[in-house]
Amino acid sequence: MxxxxxxxxxxxxxxxxxxxxxxxxxDPHGFLAITNLHWLDENPQRFPDAPGEWSTGPDGVVVDLAPGEELVVDGTAVTGRHSFGVIPERGSLYPEAGDAVIEVAKRGGHDIVRPRHPENPLREQFTxxxxxxxxxxxxxxxxxxxxxxxxxxxxxxxxxxxxxxxxxxxxxxxxxxxxxxxxxxxxxxxxxxxxxxxxxxxxxxxxxxxxxxxxxxxxxxxxxxxxxxxxxxxxxxxxxxxxxxxxxxxxxxxxxxxxxxxxxxxxxx
Incomplete structure (x- = not known):
């Protein structure tokens, strides 16, 4: 050669x-699409960029979805209360909400929610x-x-x-x-x-x-x-x-x- x-x-x-x-x-659901980083605790919290009220405890992450709200988990639509269970360190789950993905993860021992919206300006303006x-x-x-x-x-x-x-x-x-x-x-x-x-x-x-x-x-x-x-x-x-x-x-x-x-x-x- x-x-x-x-x-x-x-x-x-x-x-x-x-x-x-x-x-x-x-990617439409890559890191540039993240709109917020939400830290979970035992108190249910509602976030503007994700459906449901989110909390975590000894049994893992739970979301309570109000009437009319749903997530798609592994291809199946879920409503009401859904448990994601205990997520391992550096693990992530990616339920869908419309055209968004709601990352549920554990980082540094803390459970977090990171919504990913394709229309996030950081992603749309990336060159x-x-x-x-x-x-x-x-x-x-x-x-x-x-x-x-x-x-x-x-x-x-x-x-x-x-x-x-x-x-x-x-x-x-x-x-x-x-x-x-x-x-x-x-x-x-x-x-x-x-x-x-x-x-x-x-x-x-x-x-x-x-x-x-x-x-x-x-x-x-x-x-x-x-x-x-x-x-x-x-x-x-x-x-x-x-x-x-x-x-x-x-x-x-x-x-x-x-x-x-x-x-x-x-x-x-």
């Missing part, structure tokens, strides 16, 4: 990744995220080193006072510009893959201050991984204050400027 072909394929692959990431962001031009310089071949046992790792959150606990299965070791670095890794979205939360010297300057994330494919049998910072992506909290995104662990605050991946969203400028 010629160098020109390799460069062309690298760019095409990045363009495909970027387009898909923007599509997910702009895409600024990003650095992809550059092979920011692709490193590294090594994944598994811990003897997954390490429970407590990290902060975009919401003040909230904490997340993740099991870190291992760390990524790699070299950039002749300097060695190590990042604590969490489990990725797909089995075997890894996820990294980090900041760097661009954070708060050209990239979002609180965090960026990077997905890493499953390591080879010998632990070899490809770390492509061109695919460093913003988490939802970069666009909206209605997200509870985790912050990077202290050891993942890189001292170098990673001039790759997504920049500060236009919505935050």
């Amino acid at each position: 010629t160098a020109v072909h390799e460069t062309s394929t690298f760019r095409q692959d990045w363009d495909t990744w970027y387009a898909e990431h923007q599509r997910v962001l702009g 895409g995220t600024p990003a650095y031009e992809p550059d092979p310089r920011w692709v490193a071949t590294g090594r994944y080193v598994a811990f003897d046992e997954p390490r429970p790792t407590t990290v902060g959150a975009a919401v003040e006072g909230l904490q997340h606990v993740y099991d870190a299965p291992g760390e990524l070791r790699f070299t950039l510009d002749g300097t060695d670095y190590t990042l604590t890794a969490f489990n990725g979205h797909r089995p075997g893959t890894l996820s990294v939360l980090f900041t760097d010297a661009t954070s708060g300057v050209t990239t979002y201050a609180a965090n960026r994330s990077l997905q890493v494919d499953a390591p080879d049998e010998d632990g070899t991984v490809t770390i492509d910072f061109n695919r460093a992506a913003n988490l939802p909290c970069a666009y909206t204050d209605l997200a509870t995104c985790p912050l990077p662990p202290a050891e993942n605050r890189l001292p170098i400027a990673i001039e790759a991946g997504e920049k500060i969203p236009t919505e935050r400028l």
Whole structure:
């Protein structure tokens, strides 16, 4: 394969990744469609952007729907009182209300309701995220080193006072510009893959201050991984204050400027 072909394929692959990431962001029921973040307790509450009165307790989240109100849960219309049960940490359910989705979730030990309305102005006005031009310089071949046992790792959150606990299965070791670095890794979205939360010297300057994330494919049998910072992506909290995104662990605050991946969203400028 010629160098020109390799460069062309690298760019095409990045363009495909970027387009898909923007599509997910702009989904009618994605994070940009969230209209509010409601914290539940034992006292029934009614919200302007969701049907019913909502509460939570030892048996989980309950909604009481008034006459004429309904939700569609797993394809079935429900009225009156409906129990969602106890939702696991980082779990989410997505009942439908007309053209909206009413996310019911647990974050940091708290039950929440996050309505998602396609007509939310933040979503309707979204035109895409600024990003650095992809550059092979920011692709490193590294090594994944598994811990003897997954390490429970407590990290902060975009919401003040909230904490997340993740099991870190291992760390990524790699070299950039002749300097060695190590990042604590969490489990990725797909089995075997890894996820990294980090900041760097661009954070708060050209990239979002609180965090960026990077997905890493499953390591080879010998632990070899490809770390492509061109695919460093913003988490939802970069666009909206209605997200509870985790912050990077202290050891993942890189001292170098990673001039790759997504920049500060236009919505935050």
